[in-house]
Amino acid sequence: MKLVKAIIKPFKLEEVKEALSEIGIEGMTVTEVKGFGRQKGHTEIYRGSEYTVDFLPKVMVDIAIPDDVVAKTVEAISKAAKTGKIGDGKIFVLPVEDAIRIRTDEKGDGAI
Amino acid sequence: MKLVKAIIKPFKLEEVKEALSEIGIEGMTVTEVKGFGRQKGHTEIYRGSEYTVDFLPKVMVDIAIPDDVVAKTVEAISKAAKTGKIGDGKIFVLPVEDAIRIRTDEKGDGAI
Amino acid sequence: MKLVKAIIKPFKLEEVKEALSEIGIEGMTVTEVKGFGRQKGHTEIYRGSEYTVDFLPKVMVDIAIPDDVVAKTVEAISKAAKTGKIGDGKIFVLPVEDAIRIRTDEKGDGAI
Amino acid sequence: MSKKTSLFKLLALIAGLGLISGLLSTGLMAQEEVTEVVEAAVEAAPTPAEPDEDYLALVATYGATFDFFTISNLWTLIAAALVFLMHLGFATLESGLAQSKNTVNVLFKNVFIICMGLISYLLWGFNAMYPGDFNGFFAMGTPLTMADYGGTDFSYGGTGLCMTGWTDFIFQAMFAATAATIVSGAVAERVKLSSFMIFATLLVTFGYPVTGSWKWGGGWLDAMGFYDFAGSSLVHAFGGFAALACVILLGARKGKYLEGGKIKPILGHSMPLATIGVFLLFLGWFGFNGGSVLSAAPEAVSFVFVTTAIAAAAGGLAAIFVSWVVLKKPDLSMALNGILAGLVGITAGADSVTLYGSVFIGLIAGAIVVFSILFFDKIKIDDPVGAVSVHGICGIWGTVAVAIFQQEGGGFSFVTQLIGTLSIGAFAFIFSIIVFGIIKAVMGVRVSEEEEYEGLDIGEHGQEAYPDFQGATKG
Amino acid sequence: MSKKTSLFKLLALIAGLGLISGLLSTGLMAQEEVTEVVEAAVEAAPTPAEPDEDYLALVATYGATFDFFTISNLWTLIAAALVFLMHLGFATLESGLAQSKNTVNVLFKNVFIICMGLISYLLWGFNAMYPGDFNGFFAMGTPLTMADYGGTDFSYGGTGLCMTGWTDFIFQAMFAATAATIVSGAVAERVKLSSFMIFATLLVTFGYPVTGSWKWGGGWLDAMGFYDFAGSSLVHAFGGFAALACVILLGARKGKYLEGGKIKPILGHSMPLATIGVFLLFLGWFGFNGGSVLSAAPEAVSFVFVTTAIAAAAGGLAAIFVSWVVLKKPDLSMALNGILAGLVGITAGADSVTLYGSVFIGLIAGAIVVFSILFFDKIKIDDPVGAVSVHGICGIWGTVAVAIFQQEGGGFSFVTQLIGTLSIGAFAFIFSIIVFGIIKAVMGVRVSEEEEYEGLDIGEHGQEAYPDFQGATKG
Amino acid sequence: MSKKTSLFKLLALIAGLGLISGLLSTGLMAQEEVTEVVEAAVEAAPTPAEPDEDYLALVATYGATFDFFTISNLWTLIAAALVFLMHLGFATLESGLAQSKNTVNVLFKNVFIICMGLISYLLWGFNAMYPGDFNGFFAMGTPLTMADYGGTDFSYGGTGLCMTGWTDFIFQAMFAATAATIVSGAVAERVKLSSFMIFATLLVTFGYPVTGSWKWGGGWLDAMGFYDFAGSSLVHAFGGFAALACVILLGARKGKYLEGGKIKPILGHSMPLATIGVFLLFLGWFGFNGGSVLSAAPEAVSFVFVTTAIAAAAGGLAAIFVSWVVLKKPDLSMALNGILAGLVGITAGADSVTLYGSVFIGLIAGAIVVFSILFFDKIKIDDPVGAVSVHGICGIWGTVAVAIFQQEGGGFSFVTQLIGTLSIGAFAFIFSIIVFGIIKAVMGVRVSEEEEYEGLDIGEHGQEAYPDFQGATKG
Numbered sequence A, B, C: 001m002k003l004v005k006a007i008i009k010p011f012k013l014e015e016v017k018e019a020l021s022e023i024g025i026e027g028m029t030v031t032e033v034k035g036f037g038r039q040k041g042h043t044e045i046y047r048g049s050e051y052t053v054d055f056l057p058k059v060m061v062d063i064a065i066p067d068d069v070v071a072k073t074v075e076a077i078s079k080a081a082k083t084g085k086i087g088d089g090k091i092f093v094l095p096v097e098d099a100i101r102i103r104t105d106e107k108g109d110g111a112i
Numbered sequence D, E, F: 001m002s003k004k005t006s007l008f009k010l011l012a013l014i015a016g017l018g019l020i021s022g023l024l025s026t027g028l029m030a031q032e033e034v035t036e037v038v039e040a041a042v043e044a045a046p047t048p049a050e051p052d053e054d055y056l057a058l059v060a061t062y063g064a065t066f067d068f069f070t071i072s073n074l075w076t077l078i079a080a081a082l083v084f085l086m087h088l089g090f091a092t093l094e095s096g097l098a099q100s101k102n103t104v105n106v107l108f109k110n111v112f113i114i115c116m117g118l119i120s121y122l123l124w125g126f127n128a129m130y131p132g133d134f135n136g137f138f139a140m141g142t143p144l145t146m147a148d149y150g151g152t153d154f155s156y157g158g159t160g161l162c163m164t165g166w167t168d169f170i171f172q173a174m175f176a177a178t179a180a181t182i183v184s185g186a187v188a189e190r191v192k193l194s195s196f197m198i199f200a201t202l203l204v205t206f207g208y209p210v211t212g213s214w215k216w217g218g219g220w221l222d223a224m225g226f227y228d229f230a231g232s233s234l235v236h237a238f239g240g241f242a243a244l245a246c247v248i249l250l251g252a253r254k255g256k257y258l259e260g261g262k263i264k265p266i267l268g269h270s271m272p273l274a275t276i277g278v279f280l281l282f283l284g285w286f287g288f289n290g291g292s293v294l295s296a297a298p299e300a301v302s303f304v305f306v307t308t309a310i311a312a313a314a315g316g317l318a319a320i321f322v323s324w325v326v327l328k329k330p331d332l333s334m335a336l337n338g339i340l341a342g343l344v345g346i347t348a349g350a351d352s353v354t355l356y357g358s359v360f361i362g363l364i365a366g367a368i369v370v371f372s373i374l375f376f377d378k379i380k381i382d383d384p385v386g387a388v389s390v391h392g393i394c395g396i397w398g399t400v401a402v403a404i405f406q407q408e409g410g411g412f413s414f415v416t417q418l419i420g421t422l423s424i425g426a427f428a429f430i431f432s433i434i435v436f437g438i439i440k441a442v443m444g445v446r447v448s449e450e451e452e453y454e455g456l457d458i459g460e461h462g463q464e465a466y467p468d469f470q471g472a473t474k475g
């Protein structure tokens, strides 16, 4: 089992969700985050002092999936979230050792 | 060491916290998240247009623990967070390679 | 590749960010979280009832990095985030199996 | 040093700019034939205008008191607008002290109450509350008609009710809905919306005018010499004890009172909203009390402004210091409640207590409210906004305080005041126990446990108060 | 049981505290030579003061009507202040119904509009709208001067316009900016800031005074017998149809209308803000309508207060129940729109419809607005705050409703009313299509797709509405 | 095309609904014997009512000027209520511009200040500020008594102070607390609560009345011909320079000024709150300036409304465009400060500058404030809300602007104005340096570095402004 952690632009969330639905993924957990990366933030001015907003609003999507659908999942996310512009985000794949569905106490791939 | 990542219903947080305290776990990190899963959201109406709220408020609890208490921890969370209704959430167990307590620079199991 | 997950005091974020910049790390994702730990919260009073705020505001920084810079990164964070007082936070190191840059579809270390 | 030089430069800059703009404006002045404003009127003395016919007709109708009547009428209308604003005050205070998952529900109830209150008072309440001659205990209401209210003049009420019938109606109508609003806060976060809407309608339409008629309608309490200037009892204690009845029938919010007697506070979600609410209520109270003079009589209105403001301030200070001593921290929510407590306390005697009486009334109300909130929590009466303490308990206090702090020659009796306030509170309590009890039996008054946990916003309205999630997340 | 004992103890405590403070205050009273407030004035009867010279000079200037003139003038000023507050109402309503990423932008536009509106009305609009004799269709504006407005007295307008020229100006100036504010809400979340600022300036400066002069300036509609008391058409339908034109030229927000006819709602980010907005607008409307009496004539002003409040309440109730039936849920945002619909509806006839006419006008407006919002969404006119429905459609409704619900002897014609409101709407629509069309051609009216996605706050202002991120995150 | 047809259908629907309701209402009208509202009064002419005894007694006391006195008194009371609302304006503005972790603290301070201000002004301030004959520099205060203020009539102040003593007190009391509120914003986010509370109490009680007495109490500045209509200097510059002193003693917020001269902005957490604050302040200023006429004299009050609004609007526009040019972005927070700057600027001469003078005063104030904020940041005076610039610097500007833009015949001297404003600013500065300095030495004025980082809400109050965390997370 893997945890796919995708950091994407907020307004792409819906498309990513739909792309995942299409390949049959029906569970995910979403967090509002701020991202720092190459997409250097704008220089802004607040009451006269310049500052750089390095931390841009992003959305992080955590998806636990069986090993065999990782490639498909990553591709689906990547395609849906791409704008081609800097700051599109990253996908990380982390190993997961176990999963439990709280409601039923099911374990493993069946739980996700 | 493992990272237990539990996604639960928000109002269950307190009970989960207490259940963990009881088995001696005294550290955790909590994030507000939105969950998408089988618990298909309600169909709602805003100014006349129907839409489905798929993203429901959840709380994600991250707990780093030594390997030997994983089972106990998962059980404690599972029991405390269960309502038996759809949407109760998931627990994922991820491997952790190292942990550091910033204050003391302690490493490993002692740090958590 | 590793995911370094640092939970720190909110006002230390900037210093941590700068420390990371200095050692050449130019990407991270930040989440607002609430932490529960030894730094037992204050006892507070709301309209006359005492309660303990166990959940204190923290910031979680996720940084994906190549294996070889893990030590350096952990050290940089640890140094920047330390106040020496209880509640300084933790750093967890998790294994990452793959990383993808959405914009370019680059994979692996090059993607981060 | 360098700071001072720079400051000096800045001042020099201002002076410089001043000179430039002086030159500029002199040019402009020439163009526009500058004349002095006030003096011009006097010196250039246009022949005094002949009053036009409309005006003469008005004066012919109203007599020599027309101008005073006009001022008084206008003041009461402005006061009505201020009392209206109190409904926004309640809406923001109550939603600020509720959890965010119940915010839409709290706001909705307040929007409903003001709309319903105005209409029901039009169709029934006003005429039930001010019935003219009646048995002193209960009168039937009827819809207002234009005939009754279109031709009022000074003879309607002299300096004692110096306004048109329309003004009388709208001022009283704004008051009427307040009773239900008080209940709204106390039952927040678990009451079933439809049940509450029915109860609130019945309370405002049929309950409130009854006790209102006892005093302001010239009923038995009035005959007895009971005094309640602007409604410490008739509005606030009434609302507070209705709230108490409902809370008892409804039960506490899940998770508030734990086994072992532990109390778990459920925190309000926005202190700025709550603070906005209290400031708006404070402002509105100038209309609530000031308008209750029912004319613009200068000394009465201005004295009422002073006692009202002073009691509110004293209440705030008392609550701050009492909570600081008792609870060890300067508690904002207690300070806010203290201000309201002072305001409720002064309401019964704003025109007839002494100046320093208003200070003491406020101080004591501010202290009472802190202990009262603690007390009700201890006996497991779960009142999220403290409505029972602020309006009920301090309403009683304010009513009896009229006798304690009365001006020389006032002649108010402590016993009469006590009888009056307790009768009104008792009526509100019993009325509510019966009506809310019937609703409970018939259709239930509480949302399901699950809905309570998930929040009433989703449960009752399918709407979130703060749905934003950084971009488009709804499909 | 134990509850009751405790409650009893609390009441006893209050009584006890009362006694103590009674003693305290008696001591204090002795010290301060307590005298009664109101009676003192009468009994101790100071010799009536000789009016001072200033006052005699004023009366010499204004004649016997001076006091009435003063009251009326004061009321209109207070009304102007209330109308000013409506701009805060719009600012909060519109920002509450926008996404958080566009909040700064919405607020900024509202701040700009009121500032610009006042200045442009000073320099052009007022004199273009009230030109005195003119061709009935269009007049040139000129800057106000002190000479014209410094010496006004009762003869300026009798009881029909009972105020100084300054008051006349400031009251009308507060109205003027409203038209642009209405548009602001409709084009929110995608309009280019600079383009909007130019359009709003042109609309307020050159568009609004034209239709204004048709009726209130004594132009052709006035001559025809058209009636629009406070501006259902002249302000609201004008703004609503200008908004419609702009929305058509601008297009819908990205992602609102999906292929296959599906509509994806884009939710407002803060229901408390939106609710605050509507309550403030309701309050401000007492000035908007009440001030439009243009004097403090007691019956007229008080009747207008009643019809205004009643229509608003009826509108709110209608929208609540219609949306409950049609949409299955009691929708807060519809309730809020219903209140506004009722207010817009009553604006044209607040002084001249019957009492129950105001109930019906409100009820129908509240129903209309729900269907109208659904309707415009169906034809893909994307209006984030419902401005076209609330102001445009209900503005028309209110104008024709004057004829339907008029008081006996009113003599208003349905056809004239319809001609008037449609002419005004048409002018606003065409003016806006042309002006906004030219701006679109020359400099564009819409932000880039990317900016729209990222939000206009960052894009146009480099500023976030809620930048906080638990501590210092900016470097 | 289809859009148009649909629109047409909707209009047809409205017309249809109109007809139905017309029929309905005709039925209803019959039932309620519809009579016309206004005409009825005239035609059906009830015999003019005999004025009742109460009224005759009032007139006997006040003489022929009673009605004018009543109007004026009422206006000043309403103005006091508007000034009260400014305290909510400050509370929301300051908390909006603070970080969320310090929000409860900012709100608490504002709640405390208004409560304390009213009580301290009652017990000391009023009589110290308006002592009657005194040495011109300093007078002792005493508590108000009922005797002194219960019997006032027109002779109290003629048209120049046309109100009861109560009104005089409450209007001035609302002003008094403002000075401390200004300081509150400047020292936000690091000042120790208890120290601030002590300082604010001393400033309002003992500092403010001194300079107040110099001019409004008839002291040396008044004798010199210095003019400050409503307090550009006496209130705003006073508060601004007290703030400057405190900020200097207090030091900047941690992390604001980095080594190498870099300035790190610390962003306010809620732009909607800040915007609400400025609109409320703008509204309140109609009472602040308009009420300072001290009667309802029509021309004076209406002219003051106009200059106040125009200067505010000009200030907003100037700040928008200056910040757009200088900072490259249209900055909402600067626009808000610009409005306030214009308001502070016009305060000294609202009744006595020319019409276009008010435009220039506003424009220049709006420009000054932008540069002043930049300037103070450059010299490391850390003032989170810009209080020193808005109130201090623009207060000076407004005071000298009276001389620059005065109406013909005004006779104000630039030098006298400059002396006056600088004396007042200097007194405020020195008083604050000494008092705040002593408090600093004795008990400290700053929270610990740790508390500053964690936020004063937890540190001082153990309370969060937005404690919600999706459900119950507190145990």
Ligand SMILES: Nc1ncnc2c1ncn2[C@@H]1O[C@H](COP(=O)(O)OP(=O)(O)O)[C@@H](O)[C@H]1O
Pocket: A007, A034, A035, A036, A037, A038, A039, A040, A056, A058, A085, A086, A087, A088, A089, A090, C026, C027, C028, C029, C030, C062, C063, C064, C065, C101, C102, C103, C112
């Ligand atoms: N090393 C990293 N670890 C964690 N998150 C990262 C890392 N690098 C980038 N991110 C996240 O990805 C987002 C996009 O990265 P950025 O470098 O701006 O653009 P791109 O994805 O086009 O390379 C960042 O805002 C941040 O949230």
Ligand SMILES: Nc1ncnc2c1ncn2[C@@H]1O[C@H](COP(=O)(O)OP(=O)(O)O)[C@@H](O)[C@H]1O
Pocket: A026, A027, A028, A029, A030, A062, A063, A064, A065, A101, A102, A103, A112, B007, B034, B035, B036, B037, B038, B039, B040, B056, B058, B085, B086, B087, B088, B089, B090
């Ligand atoms: N594959 C997944 N990856 C990550 N989070 C998931 C996944 N599936 C479910 N979740 C999380 O668990 C929550 C509950 O899941 P859901 O399918 O609704 O009910 P249940 O837990 O009863 O199966 C979701 O709201 C979501 O936050």
Ligand SMILES: Nc1ncnc2c1ncn2[C@@H]1O[C@H](COP(=O)(O)OP(=O)(O)O)[C@@H](O)[C@H]1O
Pocket: B026, B027, B028, B029, B030, B062, B063, B064, B065, B101, B102, B103, B112, C007, C034, C035, C036, C037, C038, C039, C040, C056, C058, C085, C086, C087, C088, C089, C090
């Ligand atoms: N076992 C754990 N798993 C996850 N997060 C933890 C754990 N223990 C502590 N934390 C996080 O680290 C923060 C600091 O921990 P705490 O025990 O209070 O102090 P210290 O870091 O000084 O030991 C906590 O607030 C929490 O967010």
